[in-house]
Amino acid sequence: MVSCMKRFFLILGLLLALPLAAVESETLAQRTLRQIAERQRTLLETAAKQGDKLDEEAFRTQLQELTHSYERLLYDSPNNAEVFAAYGYLLRKVDMRKQAAAMLLKANQLDSDIPLVKNQLGNLLAEDGRPLDALPYFMAAIKLSPKEPLYHYQVGTLLHEAQDDFLKSGEWTRAALDHATHGAFKTAAELAPDRFEFGYRYAESFYDLAEPQWDEALKVWAALEEKAGSPIERQTLRLHAANILLKQGHADRAQLLLGTVTEPELQGQKQKLIAPPAETPKQ
Numbered sequence: 001m002v003s004c005m006k007r008f009f010l011i012l013g014l015l016l017a018l019p020l021a022a023v024e025s026e027t028l029a030q031r032t033l034r035q036i037a038e039r040q041r042t043l044l045e046t047a048a049k050q051g052d053k054l055d056e057e058a059f060r061t062q063l064q065e066l067t068h069s070y071e072r073l074l075y076d077s078p079n080n081a082e083v084f085a086a087y088g089y090l091l092r093k094v095d096m097r098k099q100a101a102a103m104l105l106k107a108n109q110l111d112s113d114i115p116l117v118k119n120q121l122g123n124l125l126a127e128d129g130r131p132l133d134a135l136p137y138f139m140a141a142i143k144l145s146p147k148e149p150l151y152h153y154q155v156g157t158l159l160h161e162a163q164d165d166f167l168k169s170g171e172w173t174r175a176a177l178d179h180a181t182h183g184a185f186k187t188a189a190e191l192a193p194d195r196f197e198f199g200y201r202y203a204e205s206f207y208d209l210a211e212p213q214w215d216e217a218l219k220v221w222a223a224l225e226e227k228a229g230s231p232i233e234r235q236t237l238r239l240h241a242a243n244i245l246l247k248q249g250h251a252d253r254a255q256l257l258l259g260t261v262t263e264p265e266l267q268g269q270k271q272k273l274i275a276p277p278a279e280t281p282k283q
Helices: 004-012 028-053 056-076 081-093 097-110 115-127 131-144 149-161 163-168 174-191 196-208 214-225 231-247 251-258 264-274
Strands: none
Touching: 028 056, 028 081, 056 081, 081 097, 081 115, 097 115, 115 131, 115 149, 131 149, 131 163, 149 163, 149 174, 149 196, 163 174, 174 196, 196 214, 196 231, 214 231, 231 251, 231 264, 251 264
């Protein structure tokens, strides 16, 4: 799946999206859960920002306070799926996987219509090396929340990273897998046009197609360059465009584009395109 830190920021915004009632009509349990979730969000955001400078003792103390709050709330509301869902999310973030799975499965049992729960169960299964079991949970999350780009992004990532498993299952052809993977990344990019990482992964997915669509790929890389936030980002995208032009046999156009790549950090990649390694002669 996506890197731990990237996925942390992508999923963090979903935590408070659980189907709580409007504030003016919320119950005591809902208000308590909302307050715990806000504390949880602050704790995890702060920990992510501090990185290696994290005060581990203070983090453990606050984490323990959160778990106690959840336990008390579960005691008072033993059939509240939203509480199990939020608690399971927290446990997974602190790598208490077995406990997290138990909480999420209980939440799913109590309410089968919470997309965050489906997504988290899919993540756990994917991380356990069970991509075929994970996919139905991700697809269920999409069905419940079709406009959430993260869910589409994760489907694309799962299908790509576990493509051998899906092909070996006999339930997928290469063409169907390419179509689904590429389509998932495209949908994520379209749903979140401001998320550069989604657009970048969609553009990258053209390389994975068994039947290249290089003309369309060039358009996507060009459109992405307009959203780049720094010179090094823009020039990185030009390297991709030049690479595609070379694949199409347009060496002159590629060299003109490579002439605009001046960032020192990109010279190694640029040189590989200017003078690609010779192919090993066939025996």
